[in-house]
Amino acid sequence: MNLHKKIGVLVVNVGTPDTPEVPDVRKYLREFLSDPRVIDIPAIARFLLLNLIILPFRSKKSSHAYKMIWKSEGSPLLLHGKALAENVNQILGESYTVEFCMRYQSPSMDSAVKKLLDKNVDEIIVFPLFPQYSSAATGTVFEKIGKICNSMWNVPRLKYISYFYDDVRFIDSFYAVAKPQIDQFKADYVLFSYHGLPERHVRKSDISPKQEHCLEKKNCCASIQAENKYCYRAQSYATTRSLAKLLKLTDENHMTSFQSRLGRDPWIKPYTDLVLPEIAAKGFKRIAVICPAFVADCLETLEEIQMRAREQWLALGGEDLTLVTSLNSHLKWCETVADLIREN
Ligand SMILES: C=CC1=C(C)c2cc3[nH]c(cc4nc(cc5[nH]c(cc1n2)c(C)c5CCC(=O)O)C(CCC(=O)O)=C4C)c(C)c3C=C
Numbered sequence: 001m002n003l004h005k006k007i008g009v010l011v012v013n014v015g016t017p018d019t020p021e022v023p024d025v026r027k028y029l030r031e032f033l034s035d036p037r038v039i040d041i042p043a044i045a046r047f048l049l050l051n052l053i054i055l056p057f058r059s060k061k062s063s064h065a066y067k068m069i070w071k072s073e074g075s076p077l078l079l080h081g082k083a084l085a086e087n088v089n090q091i092l093g094e095s096y097t098v099e100f101c102m103r104y105q106s107p108s109m110d111s112a113v114k115k116l117l118d119k120n121v122d123e124i125i126v127f128p129l130f131p132q133y134s135s136a137a138t139g140t141v142f143e144k145i146g147k148i149c150n151s152m153w154n155v156p157r158l159k160y161i162s163y164f165y166d167d168v169r170f171i172d173s174f175y176a177v178a179k180p181q182i183d184q185f186k187a188d189y190v191l192f193s194y195h196g197l198p199e200r201h202v203r204k205s206d207i208s209p210k211q212e213h214c215l216e217k218k219n220c221c222a223s224i225q226a227e228n229k230y231c232y233r234a235q236s237y238a239t240t241r242s243l244a245k246l247l248k249l250t251d252e253n254h255m256t257s258f259q260s261r262l263g264r265d266p267w268i269k270p271y272t273d274l275v276l277p278e279i280a281a282k283g284f285k286r287i288a289v290i291c292p293a294f295v296a297d298c299l300e301t302l303e304e305i306q307m308r309a310r311e312q313w314l315a316l317g318g319e320d321l322t323l324v325t326s327l328n329s330h331l332k333w334c335e336t337v338a339d340l341i342r343e344n
């Protein structure tokens with residue numbers, strides 16, 4: 001390797017509002033949900049849905065939720081991302097410059113790319129913090145970097161990290177973080193709850209000639225094959241299989257589900273809020289919930305799982321539910337991120 005080469009790294013997460021107040025949450029939701037990769041319906045229908053239904057109702061509701069998890073220094077998603085980038089930069093040393101940014105709102109991808117170019121980097125590695133590929137999260141980050149570079153005369157060399165759902169170091173990091181928490185909690189059941197997606201997104205990721213694999217064949221997500229290599233649901237199940245094996249779980253005491261639905265379209269199943277009653281009915285009392293689609297704790301883990309799902313579990317007669325805190329800026333995870341960057 002050329003010792004004088006300077007490598008820029010963009011570590012990107014989805015985005016968060018600047019404050020938990022309604023106007024900032026509305027601004028964030030507007031940018032996020034106007035993205036055709038997130039709400040993939042015709043532009044006029046998306047505009048009407050967003051302005052007449054989602055923004056008037058959701059902004060207030062989400063603002064209330066954000067207020068419950070907000071830290072004095074800011075949004076958990078932002079704080080964890082900044083800490084991760086700082087630690088990874090220290091591990092990688094001075095031939096690398098690592099910038100943390102958000103696909104929506106701030107710090108913006110545009111400002112982070114500018115910072116890297118001001119430091120005269122020779123190439124940029126784009127690292128979306130999403131273990132499983134989805135067009136709504138990973139795809140939109142890659143599209144955005146393309147748009148940013150479109151306006152440049154000297155386009156920097158770009159490299160992309162698309163997914164790492166089965167990378168042994170990612171799995172080992174989650175194991176290292178989760179295992180002590182599950183043991184200490186004395187869980188009798190482990191639920192792997194992933195961010196959901198509309199079923200339509202998964203069907204569109206199917207690369208078989210007539211899209212006859214994803215959600216068409218029985219057990220379509222039970223293994224990764226050529227047809228479903230971009231299938232978010234199949235990649236999520238693969239993450240669960242690797243983690244469950246390390247945690248020595250059996251088919252009886254763990255399962256995979258999908259949370260955070262929005263709107264009336266069918267989303268990938270099973271739904272987290274609908275499996276909790278089934279698990280309770282089997283007599284399990286102490287459930288630990290791991291969320292391996294999120295490498296940092298955020299609204300979806302801290303409010304939806306640790307608060308709302310816990311309340312639901314207690315109402316179902318469960319003894320307790322714990323959220324297994326995420327990778328955040330755990331040292332093993334920082335080393336994994338540094339390794340994934342180095343090998344690019
Ligand atoms: C159609 C709507 C949505 C899709 C598709 C979607 C995919 C998706 N999202 C993440 C990661 C995160 N999403 C977060 C929040 C969030 N997500 C949606 C909607 C969709 N996400 C909304 C409306 C929100 C905002 C909060 C709310 O009102 O519920 C977050 C947390 C952000 C935070 O500030 O803490 C993350 C992270 C992935 C990985 C993904 C595709 C798989």
Ligand SMILES: [Fe+2]
Pocket residue numbers: 195260
């Ligand atoms: Fe989301």
Ligand SMILES: [Fe+2]
Pocket residue numbers: 202213214215220221228231233234
């Ligand atoms: Fe699939």
